[in-house]
Amino acid sequence: MRKLKEKEVKIIQYLMLVVLFGVAFVLPAYGVRVQMKESAGLNAQGNTGAQMQDNAGTQGSMRMQGTGENAGMGGKGKAGEGSGADAAGKGTIVIDAGHGGFDSGMVGGSGITEKVLNLVYAKKLEALLTEAGYRVVQTRDTEEGLYDADESHKKAQDMQRRCAVIEQEQPLLAVSIHQNSYPQDASVCGPQVFYYEHSAEGEQLAKCIQTCMNEQLEIARPRVQKGNASYYILKRSASTTVIVECGFLTNPAEEAKLQEEVYQDKLVKAVCDGVLQYLNDADSQVGK
Numbered sequence: 001m002r003k004l005k006e007k008e009v010k011i012i013q014y015l016m017l018v019v020l021f022g023v024a025f026v027l028p029a030y031g032v033r034v035q036m037k038e039s040a041g042l043n044a045q046g047n048t049g050a051q052m053q054d055n056a057g058t059q060g061s062m063r064m065q066g067t068g069e070n071a072g073m074g075g076k077g078k079a080g081e082g083s084g085a086d087a088a089g090k091g092t093i094v095i096d097a098g099h100g101g102f103d104s105g106m107v108g109g110s111g112i113t114e115k116v117l118n119l120v121y122a123k124k125l126e127a128l129l130t131e132a133g134y135r136v137v138q139t140r141d142t143e144e145g146l147y148d149a150d151e152s153h154k155k156a157q158d159m160q161r162r163c164a165v166i167e168q169e170q171p172l173l174a175v176s177i178h179q180n181s182y183p184q185d186a187s188v189c190g191p192q193v194f195y196y197e198h199s200a201e202g203e204q205l206a207k208c209i210q211t212c213m214n215e216q217l218e219i220a221r222p223r224v225q226k227g228n229a230s231y232y233i234l235k236r237s238a239s240t241t242v243i244v245e246c247g248f249l250t251n252p253a254e255e256a257k258l259q260e261e262v263y264q265d266k267l268v269k270a271v272c273d274g275v276l277q278y279l280n281d282a283d284s285q286v287g288k
């Protein structure tokens, strides 16, 4: 009898364990399932409008949270893509490498052509301005001009297309890169910036670039930025545009210097600094 009791106690203990396990794990799960079924049923019946709205509300807000997060991620993603485009957020700058194709521009005593040098400088400037956070558009990034092969007025078409790029891009500003010449006097040298003489903005931009070049290149006889009313790209440009004449190919010493990478980098850095200074000044004036 006593043994039986002990067995019974053990069985009861076992049963209690099973029941406890059921209460602890199985019932809650079952209960949730039941609840889910119920609310699904209610929703399906549409009898509990409030609950459906609640559910809808919860789902909605959850979805919105999700979307919000996604949007956040998307936003971050996009910003990431364009740290680049962050860049584009700062605005577009057009760089115009002068000449190209059949039009070599000036040819130095060493045989170096202006069209080749201009492109070298333009690409270096593009790299710096891109690094500074701007979107850069080149009017040409090959040695070809912007004209059609069968065009009879190639130079005119080439110039019109350069201006069309500026018109289309509506950049913050445009910088046209050239090399100067003065065959009458080989001693003439030094970089110089030209602006459209009726453009106060152009003059300001030219002044910033000229000052930076004169200082950073340690020009012995510094030139001053100069207004001009006849250069096509200055006259017809839809945006603030300057021409940077990097130096004189008619001066043998300067011609050699213009082909040295160290000097090219220095000059382009000065042009970039001038551009950035102009843009910063413009920004702070807008802020006032």
Ligand SMILES: [Zn+2]
Pocket (backbone or CB within 6 Å): 098, 099, 105, 106, 114, 178, 179
């Ligand atoms: Zn030129």
